[in-house]
Amino acid sequence: ESMGLIYSRLNNPNLEVLEDRLTLWDEAEDALVFASGMAAIGTAILAFARPGDVIVHSEPIYGGSDHFLRHVLKEFGISIVGFPAGVPFEGVRPALEAAVGERPVACVLVETPSNPTNSLVDIEAVAAWAHARAQERRAVVMVDNTFLGPIFQHPLAFGADLVLYSATKFIGGHSDLIAGAAVGPKSVVGPIRVLRTFLGTMASPWTGWLMLRSLETLKMRMTAQMKNARYVAEFLAEHPKVAKVHYLGLLTENDPMFGVYRRQCMAPGSMVSFDVRGGEAEAFRFLDALQMIKLAVSLGGTESLAEHPATMTHADIPHDLQRRMGIGAGMVRLSVGVEHYEDIIADIDQALGAV
Numbered sequence: 145e146s147m148g149l150i151y152s153r154l155n156n157p158n159l160e161v162l163e164d165r166l167t168l169w170d171e172a173e174d175a176l177v178f179a180s181g182m183a184a185i186g187t188a189i190l191a192f193a194r195p196g197d198v199i200v201h202s203e204p205i206y207g208g209s210d211h212f213l214r215h216v217l218k219e220f221g222i223s224i225v226g227f228p229a230g231v232p233f234e235g236v237r238p239a240l241e242a243a244v245g246e247r248p249v250a251c252v253l254v255e256t257p258s259n260p261t262n263s264l265v266d267i268e269a270v271a272a273w274a275h276a277r278a279q280e281r282r283a284v285v286m287v288d289n290t291f292l293g294p295i296f297q298h299p300l301a302f303g304a305d306l307v308l309y310s311a312t313k314f315i316g317g318h319s320d321l322i323a324g325a326a327v328g329p330k331s332v333v334g335p336i337r338v339l340r341t342f343l344g345t346m347a348s349p350w351t352g353w354l355m356l357r358s359l360e361t362l363k364m365r366m367t368a369q370m371k372n373a374r375y376v377a378e379f380l381a382e383h384p385k386v387a388k389v390h391y392l393g394l395l396t397e398n399d400p401m402f403g404v405y406r407r408q409c410m411a412p413g414s415m416v417s418f419d420v421r422g423g424e425a426e427a428f429r430f431l432d433a434l435q436m437i438k439l440a441v442s443l444g445g446t447e448s449l450a451e452h453p454a455t456m457t458h459a460d461i462p463h464d465l466q467r468r469m470g471i472g473a474g475m476v477r478l479s480v481g482v483e484h485y486e487d488i489i490a491d492i493d494q495a496l497g498a499v
């Protein structure tokens with residue numbers, strides 16, 4: 145018997161229509177909407193991981209995801225093994241296999257581009273490795289597609305089993321809701337749907353309604369933000385007070401991940417991270433001097449935002465691990481909005497003048 149609209153924790157019209165629409169970009173069979181991005185990630189992992197299992201993940205990832213893997217799952221007897229983003233997978237595969245050993249891998253969580261370094265992971269190579277080592281169970285390859293999706297990257301096309309979103313970001317797009325999403329084949333989404341029902345991690349009907357509004361302008365917003373980010377990144381790359389810019393659009397053919405970028409990504413997106421020369425004090429001076437760009441930890445909204453990953457989004461990660469992941473004391477992460485790019489650059493320029 146097919147379950148009708150009997151209770152909003154199970155299903156409701158707003159979420160059903162929204163979930164149907166969210167399948168379209170990724171050409172997925174099914175979708176689920178959650179109360180937050182972390183609700184989507186947590187529910188998805190718990191649907192497949194069991195005590196004694198290993199979760200393999202790329203590094204760095206969003207600070208909340210890192211904390212969930214590193215600290216929460218430990219209490220359930222689940223181990224984690226990380227591997228670096230930003231380098232060809234074949235180069236890190238031997239060390240990864242040695243660290244995992246013969247233990248069963250329940251899930252692989254990949255974040256590409258990574259938060260906050262914009263480092264790439266070769267989804268196709270990781271998925272092929274994870275699926276080839278399947279024994280009694282096949283590892284579920286999950287890709288956090290928040291930075292580029294659902295417009296500029298489609299992980300299912302490269303062998304991923306599940307695509308995860310913090311829909312708070314670009315999908316919501318207006319900084320007025322918190323939500324998450326998971327899309328993929330029915331065989332993978334089904335167990336997550338069951339667990340969502342009993343954990344109660346679904347989004348509310350009101351949030352579903354707001355997201356349906358947001359979908360109407362999703363491609364226009366992300367395209368405008370991406371075009372602005374190109375100008376911003378090029379300006380930062382030439383500024384004497386900026387040591388390095390982390391932006392996909394600046395990758396050259398000499399970069400070992402350039403081929404992955406051209407094959408996997410349809411555009412560079414609108415997330416730009418850069419290292420202010422000096423360190424934390426200089427980065428703080430820059431952030432304090434901003435006038436139009438807001439200091440906040442979210443991203444993907446129509447307004448431009450800036451934050452300091454080492455002390456904000458990734459503060460729970462020990463400093464030595466931050467440095468290993470490429471998160472320096474002088475790093476600033478920008479989420480470029482839809483304002484006129486000349487206004488964004490003018491604000492960045494005057495704020496760098498305070499450094």
